[in-house]
Amino acid sequence: MTSVTIPSPIAYRSARTHIDLFSALLRAKHEFGADKVIVIDGDDRELTYKEIIRAAFGLGAALRKNTKRGEAIGVMLPTGAGAIIAFYALSAYDRTPAMLNFTAGSANLKSAMQAAGVKRIVTAHKFVELAGLESLITDLSTAAEIVYLEDVREALTLANKLAAVLGPVMPGLIRPKPRYKSPGVILFTSGTEGEPKGVVLSHENVMANVEQVRAHIGLSAETDKVFNPLPTFHCFGLTVGAILPIVAGIQVMFHPTPLQPREIVKRIRSNGSTILLATDTFISQYARTGADGDLSSIRLAVCGAERVKDETRALVRRKFEIEILEGYGATEASPVVAANQWEHNKPGTVGKLMADMESRLVPVDGITDGGRLHIKGPNIMLGYLRPARPGVLERPEGGWHDTGDIVAIDDEGFIRIQGRVKRFAKIGGEMVSLAVVENCASAVWPDNLHAAVTMPDPRKGEQVILLSDSEACNREDILAWAKNHGVPELSVPRRVFHVPEIAVLGTGKIDYAAVKAQAEDLMER
Template sequence: MTAAYDPRDSQISIFDALIAARARYGAKKPILEDQERNPLTYTGLIQAAFALGRKIAGFTAKGERVGVMLPSSAGGVVTFFALHAFGRTPTMLNFTAGIRNLKAACELAGVKTVLTSHRFIEQGKLHDLIDALEPIANVVYLEEVREKVGLADKLFAAAGGVMTRQFRASSKPTDPGVILFTSGSFGAPRGVVLSQANLVANVQQIAAHIPLDPDWVMFNPLPIFHCFGLTGGVLLPILTGMKAFQYPSPLHTKQIPPLIRDSQASILLATDTFVNQYARAAEPGELSGLKFVVCGAEKVREETHNLVAERFGPIPLLEGYGATEAAPVIAVNKPLDNRRGTVGGLLPGIETRLEPVEGIPGGGQLFVRGPNIMAGYLAADGTIEAPVDGWHDTGDVVGISNDQWIKIQGRVKRFAKVGGEMVSLTAAEDIAVAVWPECRHAVIAVPDPRKGERLILLTDRREAEVDALLAHAKAIGAPELTVPRKILAVPEIPVLGTGKTDYVAIQRMAEAELRRVA
């Protein structure tokens, strides 16, 4: 059920919000599980956080930014709350970002300690990352920490499970709740500091926007280094009474559908790409128990909507919209009001401002302000650069309906000037998606001495031809300027660990190919 949103309710620390959820939904309610199938209750989660956190506190300082390089798992969630129990700031490291970005993230945040696990490093074959991190940080393996948990730690945890407020470190809602790094889909990742109140507020905003049932199970295969996976897949279910089921990788296409069925999942968090893959791989009935799917990070294609409906029945795919800087959800569709082609209704408590963009009519550059908007970006000197007057520039061009429903026209960076006209690269991609819906496509712009810029389509469809794109554009009345006149067929379209299209890599691929044929 939904509750009225009051921003004053978010003035609470994350650990105190966990304590409040236990009081509301019951200490013995199973609230966290992963593929090991050993569920933790609220009290079990709190006790595990105290036991682990007490050991971590022995080699870190209060207020320290502690790196966390773990997959979506019960262990990853316990570690997050363990750091909060003792006043440390979880700094979530993107292990898919590459060595250079990973080292830069640690240096920017001043990370001296990185928590990870032997099992994760072995299974992910991430030894090169460890080799790169060891010269700049103390890499600590949680298996070794847990082996040192003794009787005193267990007694402390048991007592903390009863007298929780007396045992947890005191912290303010304005204190850092997490440090995350932007996806880097259009450039170098930035360090984002979200306060504890930012995270709690976004959970409450979502719960006030979409009716949620504490008896439901949230299935989260998305990484917890990404805000969608952390807020949507961990904090939202745990703080609203739903069991959070964690799975370590969204890439396991064949393993995930049967586990969705076996875990009795009600909600799935994913991206369009992953949902499409799961729907193709799943056996009849494996996804049919879902109430709805929440999709972010990329546009949901009509082909994916139709595929799920044809194979598994009327399961709404709710496209949403957000940014790391907004903790992250700004808007999302509703199960009973799901408007395809939009990213949903604005969450309560968020103000918007549209600024005109030259050459782009019918919308504007979106600025947002509200209780979920970040404390600020990490600066090179370790300070935090707060948003001016609380406003965050999303960099997106959108249209907003009278009832606050949002339609994305594209990123400001995703427009090109072709022959003096502003052309949306997103609209150009949409044409390719409509013609070849089963394939992946990306459109980028490169300089052109005659037209200013020209569009190039990269696609994994080997037989793609410009004539098919032109014919579709003509059929729907789209300007011919939106049709890329050069197509590069590639084995696959690069994506980031979050599922977003990696436009930085795509730009490099296109420029390299153009240099080769020049």
């Protein structure tokens, strides 16, 4: 492997978490210099701390009109400077950014907006046009006022411009007194297991996770550069991909979508990025697309949101000598719960818990190795908002969050994810992980996507159905692989269907709600 200097993690300091998100941005400006280029946008435009803060004060002064402190304002923008400036603009004046997933569809978005009480959405004409979202915006405009950044900039008043000038110099005179325990951002669950829920994170929650990650993984403001193509409506893309590097003085290059592997590997090469944020699905695409040298500057790939397959890990190590650090998170945890470290990296696990976190395993019927993971810590959300009870915050009982994941924890504290409780099938009284079913197919056809779901079975209670975008995928080959590798036959799907493509969410995760509907349709034919 190429020789690299590994920065040492900093000590976790809880005192640094007692601050609101905008004040943390101001603190970073003082720590690293107002003229430091901290953000590189999708068009390669460079922005300094001074430029981001000035823009946030000016835009925020305009956006706060006809709103009140604490009000949730929707942000519907791609990953980039525009989204980050809008986020900080709202935060500067104590409005709560609600990050809306523009790939979720009108029904899910309206449900999310209802839960959080969103009556205004900030977006951009250019984005709507390029993404082809005109019909979506038309539909959403019946439930909320649509505010376009281009229009706001054209209509900035003298007072707004003065706020942009005076704010960075005298922030205490311009913005309300910050409250770090109040809501700092609202994100939304994907809705794959029902209606999306609003996840309310306080300023302290997010800042705690920023400091936890900094204390867990060695990062250098002098030598590191982060490349972030992940959406900011996803907590990983927002906290780890935007807020953390900006707070820690690490230059971050944004890319508006993770679905452009050719453009992404070229930009990584030109910028000399050293840290890549990705999911298994996306990094495997980048590794297959990249030519010799395209990813040679990357010293570390931090992957979350889905399990990293052995085939992916082997590919990026063989082709580019990149080490993958797999982690585990949940939006409710701001989001990072655990992660591997350079010096303590155990493939097949998601590493150890973040600092200041506690865990407990609740027994699950039929599971002998592990249990249902509950977590507690300073990064755990304030609570949920549901469409059925708009604005009513459901706080986690006793501060504990039930992740819904079944995990095992070894003697060293490394966590191994076995699957979600809802992603197990009970066949003849035995618990079968759908993730294991998918892993068997991935081992035989590593270049394709595979998704397993359950269907009722009159004899055994449930049966497992596998959908694959590989025409070669078949039950017989999966069964042969399972027998050769000691995997029980129960983990072999009852039926296999070939489909043109597997439905994927904007976050890169498989859309199991869509897969389930597709499987039901195929079974009825």
